[in-house]
Amino acid sequence: MNIKLLDVLKKxxxxxxxxxxxxxxxxxxxxxxxxxxxxxxxxxxxAYVFVLAAGMLLxxxxxxxxxxxxxxxxxxxxxxxxVMMDKNINVWVAVAVMLIxxxxxxxxQGFWIAYVKVPPFIATLAGMYAFRGLANVVMKGFAIGVRxxxxxxxxxxxxxxxxxxxxxGENLNITCMAAGVLVAIIYIAFIISKxxxxxxxxxxxxxxxxxxxxxxVICAAVIWMFYKLAxxxxxxxxxxxxxxxxIAYGYITNKTTVGxxxxxxxxxxxxxxxxxxxxxxxxxxxYINMGLMAGLAGILTIARAANAQPxxxxxxxxDAIAACFIGGASAYGGEGGIFGVIIGAVLMGVINQGMSIxxxxxxxxxxxxxxxVLVAIIFDVxxxxxxx
Numbered sequence: 001m002n003i004k005l006l007d008v009l010k011k012x013x014x015x016x017x018x019x020x021x022x023x024x025x026x027x028x029x030x031x032x033x034x035x036x037x038x039x040x041x042x043x044x045x046x047a048y049v050f051v052l053a054a055g056m057l058l059x060x061x062x063x064x065x066x067x068x069x070x071x072x073x074x075x076x077x078x079x080x081x082x083v084m085m086d087k088n089i090n091v092w093v094a095v096a097v098m099l100i101x102x103x104x105x106x107x108x109q110g111f112w113i114a115y116v117k118v119p120p121f122i123a124t125l126a127g128m129y130a131f132r133g134l135a136n137v138v139m140k141g142f143a144i145g146v147r148x149x150x151x152x153x154x155x156x157x158x159x160x161x162x163x164x165x166x167x168x169g170e171n172l173n174i175t176c177m178a179a180g181v182l183v184a185i186i187y188i189a190f191i192i193s194k195x196x197x198x199x200x201x202x203x204x205x206x207x208x209x210x211x212x213x214x215x216x217v218i219c220a221a222v223i224w225m226f227y228k229l230a231x232x233x234x235x236x237x238x239x240x241x242x243x244x245x246x247i248a249y250g251y252i253t254n255k256t257t258v259g260x261x262x263x264x265x266x267x268x269x270x271x272x273x274x275x276x277x278x279x280x281x282x283x284x285x286x287y288i289n290m291g292l293m294a295g296l297a298g299i300l301t302i303a304r305a306a307n308a309q310p311x312x313x314x315x316x317x318x319d320a321i322a323a324c325f326i327g328g329a330s331a332y333g334g335e336g337g338i339f340g341v342i343i344g345a346v347l348m349g350v351i352n353q354g355m356s357i358x359x360x361x362x363x364x365x366x367x368x369x370x371x372x373v374l375v376a377i378i379f380d381v382x383x384x385x386x387x388x
Contacts, residue, residue: 013379014326014327014328014340014343014344014347014376015343017347018343018346018347018350021347021350021351021354022034022350024354025350025353025354025357025358028354028358029354029357029358032357033350033353033354033357034228036228036229036231036232037232038353038357039225039228039229039232040228040229040232040233040236041353042346042349042350042353043229043236043238043239043242043349044156044236044238044239044304045304045349045352045353046345046348046349046352047156047238047239047241047242047297047300047304048074048297048300048301048316048319049316049319049320049323049345049348049349050242050245050246050323050341050342050345051241051242051245051293051296051297051300052070052074052293052294052297052316052317052319052320053319053320053323053324053327053341053344053345054245054246054249054293054338054341055067055070055249055289055290055292055293055294055320056070056290056293056317056320056321056323056324057249057253057324057329057336057337057338057341058249058252058253058262058285058286058289058290059120059286059287059290060266060321060324060325060329060330060331060333060336061253061262061263061265061266061286061329061333061334061335061336062262062265062266062282062283062286062333063265063266063269063332063333063334064266064330064331064332064333065113065120065121065283065286065333066120066121066124066317066321067109067120067124067127067287067290067317068121068124068125068127068128068317069105069109069124069125069126069127069128069130069131069294069317070290070293070294070297070313070316070317070320071128071132071313071314071315071316071317071318072127072128072129072130072131072132072135072313073102073105073127073131073291073294073295073298073313074294074297074298074301074312074313074316075131075132075135075298075308075309075310075311075312075313075314076101076105076131076132076134076135076138076298077098077099077101077102077105077294077295077298077299078098078135078298078299078301078302078308078312078313079135079138079139079144079308079310080094080097080098080101080138081094081095081097081098081146081298081299081302081308082139082144082145082146082302082307082308083138083139083144083308084097085146085147085148085151086144086145086146091148091150091151094151095151095299098295098298098299099292099295099296099299100295101295102291102292102293102294102295102296102298103288103291103292103295104291105127105131105291105294105295106287106288106289106290106291106292106294107284107287107288107291108127109123109124109127109287109290109291110283110284110285110286110287110288110291111284113283113284113287114280114281114282114283114284114287115280115284120287128317132313135310135312135313136310139308139309139310141310142310143307143308143309143310144307144308144309145306145307146302146303146305146306146307146308147306151303152303152306153237154237154303155237155238155241155299155300155303155304156236156237156238156241156300156303156304157302157303157304157305157306161236161237161238161303162233162234162235162236162237163175163176163179163234163235163237163240164234165234169230171231172230172231173229173230173231173232173233173234173235174230175234175235176226176229176230176234176235177226177227177230179226179235180222180223180225180226180227180230181223181226183222183226184219184222184223187215187218187219187222188215188219191211191215195211238300238304241296241300245293245296246338246341246342249338249341250337250338250339253337253338254337258282258285261277261282262282262285262286263334263335264277264334265277265279265282265283265333265334266330266332266333266334266335267333267334268334297316298313301313318369319348319369321373322344322348322369322372322373322376323341323344323345323347323348324336324340324341324344325344325373325376325377326340326343326344326347326348326372326373326376327339327340327341327342327343327344327345328340328343328344329341331377331381347372348369348372351365351368351369351372352365352369355368
């Protein structure tokens with residue numbers, strides 16, 4: 001019994017840490033951290049963290065590699081899109097250019113890393129400076145407003161960037177509540193289907209005493225979150241983009257060949273090459289994918305702020321890297337998952353928002369986040385020592 005309890009504590013360390021942090025800020029903000037508007041802000045303001053962390057996870061899986069340039073790329077592609085829309089170029093053309101721009105940046109960096117063997121830290125550090133400079137060139141050092149209502153509403157920046165309530169509830173967004181219940185039902189159906197499939201194939205499956213409580217807690221958390229959102233304006237557009245990205249990357253990492261290769265390269269690159277897998281293509285895929293996510297994060301960032309500024313994106317790479325490591329991604333590569341990214345990103349968001357509500361300065365916020373990341377890395381290092 002004690003062994004099982006220790007296993008649970010070890011497996012869900014960051015979940016318990018998240019709960020503890022929420023309780024701490026709830027007590028120190030007089031409950032303000034859990035106000036419906038603050039729950040909405042937590043999601044909308046940190047959409048870029050979820051998006052960038054999902055892409056960063058793939059880079060980290062290849063061997064603990066990171067991309068230091070993503071913040072600058074967010075600023076660069078966001079600036080391009082803002083300039084295009086300011087000149088009345090079609091909004092969807094601008095969106096396409098921002099995404100393609102992110103892909104091209106990812107391909108540029110991926111080429112040097114995968115085929116020329118430039119260390120990822122050096123290649124992306126160079127990119128961090130270069131694309132920050134290009135962003136300033138594109139915007140000529142000035143902020144550029146984004147006024148296209150369609151763009152703002154679709155990507156989470158306008159006053160109408162919420163899914164409308166089709167049932168017209170008075171004090172509660174019924175559509176939002178229905179969506180929360182539906183998500184919980186879909187999750188339960190997924191768990192049942194997964195267990196049935198595993199049983200048919202003769203695989204070992206978790207006991208019901210383990211699965212049922214975990215499923216109940218997750219479903220309760222989902223419904224509670226949607227209930228809070230329903231008390232404000234409902235489902236923000238940013239949440240839809242976050243959900244789409246996380247579902248896609250959950251599928252890529254768990255159900256695709258390239259996902260298995262990412263873990264294999266991070267676990268043992270030499271053995272992976274000897275088995276006939278071209279590790280260069282895996283590195284290239286990881287970084288071109290990171291570029292695409294930086295493009296999407298750039299779109300969400302300028303939509304949220306309704307403008308593009310030369311200073312946007314500063315520190316974004318650190319938030320994404322921190323979310324991955326806090327969520328259990330190994331600094332050595334080969335370990336990590338989307339569930340961990342979600343926990344890490346939410347934890348970072350709660351810390352940011354909690355300290356802001358408490359009136360703590362940005363300097364202290366940076367200190368706390370740095371210590372949290374250090375603790376996560378120490379935990380990972382110690383865990384790897386015990387495995388060896």
